Amino acid sequence: MASGTPPPTFLGIPVELRLRILELPALDIRDIIRCMLVCRDLRDLLNGSTLYTYKRELERCSMVDNSPDYPISTKLEKLLDRNRRWRDLDAFSVKTLEVPFVSGPISLLGGIFARTVRGSNKRDLDIGLLVLPKGDGDVEDIIPEGQNWGEVIEAIAIDPEQDLLVVVNGVQQE
Structure with a gap:
């Protein structure tokens, strides 16, 4: 140089x-x-x-x-x-869904809507998972069977990437 x-x-x-x-x-x-x-x-x-x-x-x-x-x-x-x-707020497509749920905690993450629904005995609560569509697909509603969450669900948290569902339930006080 x-x-x-x-x-x-x-x-x-x-x-x-x-x-x-x-x-x-x-x-x-x-x-x-x-x-x-x-x-x-x-x-x-x-x-x-x-x-x-x-x-x-x-x-x-x-x-x-x-x-x-x-x-x-x-x-x-x-x-x-x-x-x-x-x-x-200009959606590419709008799809109106009627989703049955009971007043209580809900969670929406990663295209999964988790909510409380009435169980088979109409007293206990279950967790319903609604898999929202990607594009023009259909909605998939999943209500896992065989799990009794009790009468009170305090909170729901989901993480679909980790295949994780957390439910905090309690005993109803009278």
């Missing part, structure tokens, strides 16, 4: 390489945003990047990318449309 020549820097490499490096999955979007706040060149470079915009929108929604089969532009378009629909 000749004397007086500044050492090569990240900003000194070609734009195409900088973009490829910044788009690596190992780089956290929050770190990239911090860099953009202090470096105008990076901000100008990434503001036009579809991948950066997609990653930023995912982070803003606290979501993760789990669909590697689609191009980034398609995923970004779907994500922005989803965000707009939630913001404007």
